[in-house]
Amino acid sequence: MRCLLVVASLLLGSAWSSMAAEVTVHLSDGQGHAVNDAVVMLTTDAAPATAPVPERPVTHIIDQRNETFIPYVQVLRPGDKVVFRNSDTTRHHVYSFAAIRTFEFVLRPGESSPELSMDKTGIAAVGCNIHDHMIAYLFVSAVPATTMSSHGGDAMLSHLAPGHYTAHVWHPQLHPGHPEPIQKVTIASDADVLHLAFTLSLMPDPRMSMDREHLDY
Amino acid sequence: MRCAWLLCLLGLSSSAACAQDFKLHAWLDGRLVAAPDESSWTHGGLGKTRFGNGGVDVRFGGAGLVGAAQFTPALLALAEVQFQNTDYPSMSVVEAYLRYRPVSLSRWRWSVQAGAFIPPISLENEAIGWTSPWTLTPSAINSWVGEELRAVGAEGHVEWRGDADTWELRSALFRHNDPAGNLLAIRGWSLSDLTYGLGSRLREPDAMVRQDGRQPPGRYDPFQNIGNRNGWYADLSWRAPGRGSVSLMRYDNRADPAAHSDSGVFAWHTYFWTLGATADTGPVTWITQAMDGGTVIEPLHGLQFETHFGSAFLLAGWNRGAWRPTLRIEHFSTRAPHSDPGIAQGEHGNAITAALNWRPREWLRLTAEVLRIDSVRTQRVDAGLPAASAITQIQLGIRLIY
Numbered sequence: 259m260r261c262l263l264v265v266a267s268l269l270l271g272s273a274w275s276s277m278a279a280e281v282t283v284h285l286s287d288g289q290g291h292a293v294n295d296a297v298v299m300l301t302t303d304a305a306p307a308t309a310p311v312p313e314r315p316v317t318h319i320i321d322q323r324n325e326t327f328i329p330y331v332q333v334l335r336p337g338d339k340v341v342f343r344n345s346d347t348t349r350h351h352v353y354s355f356a357a358i359r360t361f362e363f364v365l366r367p368g369e370s371s372p373e374l375s376m377d378k379t380g381i382a383a384v385g386c387n388i389h390d391h392m393i394a395y396l397f398v399s400a401v402p403a404t405t406m407s408s409h410g411g412d413a414m415l416s417h418l419a420p421g422h423y424t425a426h427v428w429h430p431q432l433h434p435g436h437p438e439p440i441q442k443v444t445i446a447s448d449a450d451v452l453h454l455a456f457t458l459s460l461m462p463d464p465r466m467s468m469d470r471e472h473l474d475y
Numbered sequence: 476m477r478c479a480w481l482l483c484l485l486g487l488s489s490s491a492a493c494a495q496d497f498k499l500h501a502w503l504d505g506r507l508v509a510a511p512d513e514s515s516w517t518h519g520g521l522g523k524t525r526f527g528n529g530g531v532d533v534r535f536g537g538a539g540l541v542g543a544a545q546f547t548p549a550l551l552a553l554a555e556v557q558f559q560n561t562d563y564p565s566m567s568v569v570e571a572y573l574r575y576r577p578v579s580l581s582r583w584r585w586s587v588q589a590g591a592f593i594p595p596i597s598l599e600n601e602a603i604g605w606t607s608p609w610t611l612t613p614s615a616i617n618s619w620v621g622e623e624l625r626a627v628g629a630e631g632h633v634e635w636r637g638d639a640d641t642w643e644l645r646s647a648l649f650r651h652n653d654p655a656g657n658l659l660a661i662r663g664w665s666l667s668d669l670t671y672g673l674g675s676r677l678r679e680p681d682a683m684v685r686q687d688g689r690q691p692p693g694r695y696d697p698f699q700n701i702g703n704r705n706g707w708y709a710d711l712s713w714r715a716p717g718r719g720s721v722s723l724m725r726y727d728n729r730a731d732p733a734a735h736s737d738s739g740v741f742a743w744h745t746y747f748w749t750l751g752a753t754a755d756t757g758p759v760t761w762i763t764q765a766m767d768g769g770t771v772i773e774p775l776h777g778l779q780f781e782t783h784f785g786s787a788f789l790l791a792g793w794n795r796g797a798w799r800p801t802l803r804i805e806h807f808s809t810r811a812p813h814s815d816p817g818i819a820q821g822e823h824g825n826a827i828t829a830a831l832n833w834r835p836r837e838w839l840r841l842t843a844e845v846l847r848i849d850s851v852r853t854q855r856v857d858a859g860l861p862a863a864s865a866i867t868q869i870q871l872g873i874r875l876i877y
Contacts, residue, residue, distance in 0.1 A: 348496045351548040353578050355636075360580040364548050383638075387578040388496075388545060431717065434639035461717025462755060470837055470876040471602045473500060475543055475553055475574075 292411025504536025567672030656770030702734030824850025
């Protein structure tokens with residue numbers, strides 16, 4: 259996955275900035291419910307004309323409310339920074355043992371972590387060592403055409419150059435070992451607006467919000 | 476003893492005031508019960524349900540308090556007290572332990588806990604107060620776990636956390652559980668949601684008490700040290716969120732079967748294997764568990780009484796948001812060699828439990844449950860009852876959760 263992200267970013271970057279074509283993607287589960295928090299990427303095999311223009315690093319806030327990380331999934335560019343903010347009335351011990359970045363922060367109520375730079379591409383699962391049911395994902399991608407689905411299950415990628423692409427979808431609750439959901443996409447002109455639909459088979463949400471009945475100590 | 480446990484709890488509460496994180500949880504349970512005519516084992520009878528003696532009555536289901544203090548990011552203290560009055564009014568400590576679990580920046584994580592805790596056997600009892608969110612009445616296996624099994628000692632826990640699954644190994648050394656197994660031998664299996672804690676006493680069947688030349692009611696403390704031996708258990712589990720889990724456990728209290736307390740309570744050497752699994756198929760959760768073991772006492776030198784026991788169940792719960800219908804079927808048996816005189820008895824039976832759970836609010840659960848048990852027990856003949864028994868218990872339960 260990491261190699262794919264790096265190669266795709268080099269290939270796609272030049273075509274990114276001034277084009278007008280759009281691809282909209284709708285994601286739903288087997289019951290027809292909209293799927294949010296899915297990452298959608300468009301990659302291409304075409305050779306780049308120029309190197310991609312580096313974007314300014316952005317700092318993303320991962321909040322903790324009601325013993326839940328918000329957002330569940332955060333897309334970052336390499337070099338982006340992340341800050342963990344504790345808006346709960348209880349302590350959290352935020353950590354990750356991901357291959358792309360290991361870290362830990364003990365955060366008192368109201369406290370925020372220092373900025374953490376995410377330089378490598380890949381996926382980092384983030385947990386709380388005090389509350390095991392808390393989980394979030396940092397998706398670090400160098401692919402310019404990367405976005406996330408909204409609460410309506412829709413994602414939009416714009417400024418695309420004509421060409422042949424592959425649309426990739428990632429979600430934390432996809433079944434491990436199953437083939438990655440992909441679709442081939444061809445953009446014929448700058449004015450194209452294409453619509454894709456993915457039906458995802460998802461595992462149950464592993465997050466358990468504060469539940470009086472299930473204590474999870 | 477009861478006062479001592481209350482003082483412990485108060486001590487924990489005051490210490491917890493200094494802790495950065497202290498949480499208090501509580502539950503209160505009430506029932507409308509159509510009880511079977513047979514006298515329940517909780518009142519000295521041989522009925523296998525929690526309630527008996529017929530009629531339709533409002534009954535107290537129980538109440539509990541759980542306090543958890545996170546003293547440091549790695550150190551947790553947890554204590555749970557419970558009040559019951561089905562047999563006699565009693566306040567007891569279901570669990571009380573300290574857990575140390577440092578953060579790990581690798582796939583491996585370890586923790587240790589020390590105190591009094593329930594061995595990790597049940598795949599059903601995952602809700603507050605060691606109750607089941609699937610049914611009011613847990614399976615025969617987990618009814619017995621709640622009645623007689625408690626570890627007072629220390630447990631080590633190692634996890635390997637993969638991308639898609641987790642492996643866990645737990646092992647504990649414990650004491651103060653030497654009478655465990657007595658109830659299966661002298662009463663047999665039950666289906667009851669009474670969870671006994673440290674400081675409470677279990678009721679023996681009146682027929683057995685009279686047979687021993689004592690006057691009912693006969694009660695004993697299942698959580699006592701007789702013979703100064705350490706018991707152990709080890710549990711290997713595999714969990715894959717969204718797919719299921721498998722657990723295999725060996726338990727052996729290593730009690731000295733010849734040892735007994737001053738009051739005549741014997742140490743029962745109890746050992747068993749238990750294998751359990753869960754699976755999610757769409758909105759349906761499946762839970763299955765099997766137990767096979769034995770328990771031995773040696774009241775006279777060279778004269779041992781051994782009872783083999785076994786049980787298995789299959790539960791299916793349909794997760795439909797606030798509604799959750801559940802169905803469980805199970806089989807149970809005990810068996811003692813014919814050469815054993817006196818207390819050697821055997822039984823076999825089947826049970827089916829149908830429950831409909833409705834949780835319209837986070838703080839409220841309503842449950843309707845029908846439990847049917849068909850069983851045959853030889854001991855019933857000694858008590859002047861037919862060996863076969865077919866009983867039905869119907870309950871409407873309301874549980875308030877704080």
